Amino acid sequence: MTPAARCSAAIEVLTDIAERRRPAADALKDWGLAHRFAGSGDRAAIASLVYDALRRRASAAWIMGDESPRAVLLGSLRLQQGLAAPTVAALFSGERFAPERLSEAEAGRLASATLDDAPPEVAGDVPEWILPALRDVLGDDLLPELRALGRRAPLDIRVNTLKTDRDAALGILSAYGAAPTPHAAQGLRIPTGADGRGPALHVDPEFLAGWYEIQDEGSQLAASLAGALEGETVVDLCAGGGGKTLALAAATGNRARLIATDGDPRRLAPIHERLRRSGAQAEIRTPRGGRARADVLADLDGTVDRVLVDAPCTGSGTWRRNPDAKWRLRPGSLATRVAEQAQVLDRAGLLARPGGRVVYVTCSLLAEENDGAVARFLQRTGGAFASVDAGTMPGAGALDGLVRRTVHGLQMSPARTGTDGFYVATLEKRS
The missing domain is CATH 3.40.50.150 (Vaccinia Virus protein VP39)
Known part of the structure; x- marks a missing residue:
């Protein structure tokens, strides 16, 4: 699938989630079953687009002035992935399998709209009703914490000391770019790709041998x-x-x-x-x-x-x-x-x-x-x-x-x- 076709698929999945109020994982699974031509790489890329759009649903809708799944995906491509308006326009070309061409209004908002005047529930991408409870805990750190909650999570593993130690695991997993976690004594953090996905650790020989578990x-x-x-x-x-x-x-x-x-x-x-x-x-x-x-x-x-x-x-x-x-x-x-x-x-x-x-x-x-x-x-x-x-x-x-x-x-x-x-x-x- 082309990147543009993946955007079309993401809009389909986001529409399903919005209309049926169902978990994203269920909607993505059903989409994959109905589109068996899509390879594992395509499904992973579509999932990343969907989850990024959900992370930034409120702020993306604010940027675009529209809450539709298409608008939320457009806004998230700019906010979460940092794509410039011309790059987004190339994806939304209206050509075969691509989403419809950008309207003048969409192109304008992508180019110039900001979150400067957005209320905290929009800038922080959380439901408005939960904001007072979060403010009570987070205080002056409210927006920085909410923005951190809107980013992709790291990929962390816990080295199983019943079978090995962190130094040995670090040597084996160095090919993945593994590094010690900042605080956990047996933790390692593995870099993720541009789509937010890490390596397929569940098929790694050391994982299958019980050397480590995936754990935040x-x-x-x-x-x-x-x-x-x-x-x-x-x-x-x-x-x-x-x-x-x-x-x-x-x-x-x-x-x-x-x-x-x-x-x-x-x-x-x-x-x-x-x-x-x-x-x-x-x-x-x-x-x-x-x-x-x-x-x-x-x-x-x-x-x-x-x-x-x-x-x-x-x-x-x-x-x-x-x-x-x-x-x-x-x-x-x-x-x-x-x-x-x-x-x-x-x-x-x-x-x-x-x-x-x-x-x-x-x-x-x-x-x-x-x-x-x-x-x-x-x-x-x-x-x-x-x-x-x-x-x-x-x-x-x-x-x-x-x-x-x-x-x-x-x-x-x-x-x-x-x-x-x-x-x-x-x-x-x-x-």
């Missing part, structure tokens, strides 16, 4: 801040695909009793193969459905040294990777997440032994899901738990001046730490 540096830091120790009983309560489970196993050298589970058994499906590949040792407890659903952790109540709660959340800290999620977010879905967070925190509290700890993690920038969730848990438990000074978390000192210290925890963010927006708080059980 912020997620790596959150697992490290959890502070799991050898000899402890550790429960990963919302393990999902197992990224942090594997990180905890490596951090303890497989010398902790590690139990992983998730309220949604479907999310646990990838963890078995990942454990096998990595050499990590963990007991997987998969809940069963139905009315007679049993609590698979009941025998552990009051005995666990450390409970990691990687809580379900809005994912507002991951909008670099999932830009369509911010436009589908509604106040009702935030309320649902808050209720789910209360449920998993309460369950974690029952698991912890006296003196044990609950480590609460989200990939959210919203205080209601972070300090708010912790404060409500502390109130519900009536003094049975106390928040631990975030500065005493393992490795927190190295992040001083970068993370935001909150009332109960610490907040990472793209502009300050170069990571997704992870929040971490530790709670200790008094009795």
Whole structure:
């Protein structure tokens, strides 16, 4: 496919997303199935165009004075990819498979429109209703942080110390331009191409041998801040695909009793193969459905040294990777997440032994899901738990001046730490 034809395809996908209010990944998959002539390179390029347009949906529409999928793609080509108006015009030529020729108005706006007078929700590309909550957390850094959330995310990996070390992995992956991540002790960052895509690491021999896992540096830091120790009983309560489970196993050298589970058994499906590949040792407890659903952790109540709660959340800290999620977010879905967070925190509290700890993690920038969730848990438990000074978390000192210290925890963010927006708080059980 030509670059112009890829633009036409991106407009088709964006139209599908807008009309059906569906995840971008689903729309892209369906487009690929309906257009099997498109090769993997074409599909990757189209996906990059779509995600870039979603990252800059509001500001691109402002530039073009129009919210249509065509206008959003046009604006994003200028804002996100930095293409000059004549270059965009060459793509929108109206020739075979290319989008219709630019109108005079479109060409004029591409050449001269600016974001100088745009309101913050437009300049920052976020829904207007969520802006006050983000401002409460980000303060004077609001626009720089929102702009950072609008950029492409880096490609980070965590070296699996159960199988190798970072220096050895760095030597092997030097062909990809790998370099150590700024903060995570076992992290490597691999440059991406002009389309925002990195190499196909999932077929790399070292990946298949379990040398490393693809994991954002912020997620790596959150697992490290959890502070799991050898000899402890550790429960990963919302393990999902197992990224942090594997990180905890490596951090303890497989010398902790590690139990992983998730309220949604479907999310646990990838963890078995990942454990096998990595050499990590963990007991997987998969809940069963139905009315007679049993609590698979009941025998552990009051005995666990450390409970990691990687809580379900809005994912507002991951909008670099999932830009369509911010436009589908509604106040009702935030309320649902808050209720789910209360449920998993309460369950974690029952698991912890006296003196044990609950480590609460989200990939959210919203205080209601972070300090708010912790404060409500502390109130519900009536003094049975106390928040631990975030500065005493393992490795927190190295992040001083970068993370935001909150009332109960610490907040990472793209502009300050170069990571997704992870929040971490530790709670200790008094009795």
